[in-house]
Amino acid sequence: MKRLFLLLALLVSVNLHAQKFDGLADAPQMGWNSWNSFACDINEKLIRDTADTIVRLGLKDAGYQYVNIDDCWHGKRDKDGFIHPDPERFPSGMKALADYVHGKGLKLGIYSDAGATTCGGKPGSRGHEYQDAKTYAEWGIDYVKYDWCDTKGLSAQGAYTTMRDAIRAAGRPMLFSMCEWGENKPWEWAKDVGHSWRTSADIYPCWNCELNHDAFSRLGVLRILDRQAGLRKYAGPGHWNDMDMLEVGMGMTADEDRAHFSIWAMMASPLILGNDLRKMPESTLRILSNKDVIAINQDKAGIQAWKFFDDGRLEYWAKPLANNEWAVMVLNRGEQVVSTNYDWKAHFVSDEVSKREVDFKKATYAWHDIWGGKSGDTSAKLDAKVAPHSVLLLRLKTKG
Template sequence: MTIILLRIEELFIKENMKFIKICFALFLFAQISFAQEKILASTPPMGWMSWNIMSENPNEKDIKEMADAMVSSGMVKAGYQYIFLDDCWQGGRDNKNNIIADPRKFPSGIKALADYLHSKGMKLGIYSDAAPLTCGQYTASLNFEQQDAKTFASWGVDYLKYDYCNAPEDVETAKKRYGTMAQALRKSGRDIVFGICEWGPREPWNWGAQVGGQSWRTTYDIRDKWMDIEGKGGVGIYNVVDKTAGLASFSGPGRWNDGDMLVAGLHGTKGPSSAFNGNGCTKAEYQSQMSLYSMLNSPLYASCDIRKMDDEAKTIFTNIEIIALNQDALGKQAERKIKTDIWDVFVRPLANGDFAVAVLNKSSSTQNAKINFAELGLADKYEIKDLWQHKIIGKNNKWNGEVTAHETKVFRLKKV
């Protein structure tokens, strides 16, 4: 009897060891698969958005012309890959409930447009809404998430901006609706970046990545102005910066705080961006938006008419040294180290060991800045490069200089 019991115990141990080995192998496979899973939007998306210029009339001809201008202007070479086709492109649904484009606006269809962009090394973003109708009262995707996601994939779409007009105000419904579309995109057979656009009231930075988003808007739509001071409506550049500055812990590869469109080059152009006294900004203010959005890892998408943009806007959009901060592989959003009535000072570490420092003068007049890097947590001596002057301006552990009204100085610090 003892021999029989020992034999049973031996077999039991052997079988359990096999089971343990199988479980361990499955665990390793799962870990390797997870590690190899592609991170969508490993750096913030860059491109051009149709809304401010085309509003309710996006169309095939103008979109193609805009893509051509992005190539010829050097924007694509600088990293702007996407054309983001915003609201009002839709033409309803066909007899099988497939969403379709307005045949008058897009006579060749969306797939042909995507193919055109892809041939130029670009990508197509498209728009829908987590409700029956969009903000412009066009066909949206609620209860058609899987069908629409498959349609977008079949067209060659690379990004979906998912708005939240005509939807309930509570957080749980938003999480459910965004999660449903994110899952549909994952099952569509194509990598499609998912941008959550509920404008910030439900604090999507707390849950956006969990439900499957790669970015989330932090505020309502930006207007062509520096700041909304009196709370009369219309978010300005600094309103967005001030809000996003407190959200650094939520930002990283594949999960970005989205500050909405770049407004450089608009100069008060009539349209959505001119609402709520959006009468245009100074060169320093437009430049500051580019600088601070790059420091804060916001997606960068221009919104002026690229076909007609002036040299000022082109210079702002194509500053490759500023763009390099936004696209840095480490993906760590800058932290605001100083905030006073006059100054905001931001610091971010970079993948190669350098640091970027941005100094914003929030006042309406020129101010003299005295920045001691040690007070920012940077204790060494550094080679200081001014990224708007494109030159090394010294080797030191501090910087003193003038900053004009609403100007942002941006320095790249290399340890010496």
């Protein structure tokens, strides 16, 4: 009961103009989440083993820092309404698990929902927002993914702002990842509410498909990419368009995996791994730990890419980087190998969002092919072949 009185006192003292914690997502967040591979089949051993694996495989050194527990960790609420973890799945408790993850130099994330129940039918946070945020802070949680099931009649802006304020009142910096699937256009109002917001339905590990369920659909890589049109102006340091968790290593081809990872990097989407890290082959690890692709995603300029040219067979995407550098991605959506003989000097590239531009008639850039290893410069046409369901990913630096 004492905890409940303390909570009520905390509510009275809350600043009505509370803001999210700054500095937690100056670059898109990187980590791992349990849902894509395990859904509700989770326990504390899986989380500990995954944290160990992130460190052992060098993924921590590559920038992945969050170990996020998704739905179904929940036990019951006690008589005062405070949530507890499932005692069979998490017998040591969340505080002990957070301490273990922190001991590895990593951070622990947790999941809840704006409704009375989660998507998996567990207790949601509706009516318990301040209690739950306080509990998470006491456990040592660093990241809150907040879903949107069982929310009929709720205002998304109101519900997410309430949890933001609750997290702020709890006093522990926790990254706030909003997961309402873009249904309420969070990019228009959530810059000061969350550190990232989902822009589409859940992802599915396919190139260009839509998997229909009774009440919802899951989307392939290209379907999610196409839903980003017009959203890049809303993204930047501390507030990112989230294209959902990665499906690299979950059944697509190697070309599709490299393209998927490249697209998410170019679009400045959070890089949250979804595969079973304990069992992945070396080829998947090489994709997920590619430091040059990660550097594009984590670039301090924080600018999302846009498609600046489409020749009907290949799409050309540009991302301005810090220090007057650029990333260029050539995307082959189709089923056949396509050759490019792109003339750099034929296109003046100008970005209305960042106000960055480049005229290859006046400036020559050296380029490096990140996946293929080749190099060249923009004084000559780009002569390359792009495999189906694949990308050519280049980093450009001025010569001289």
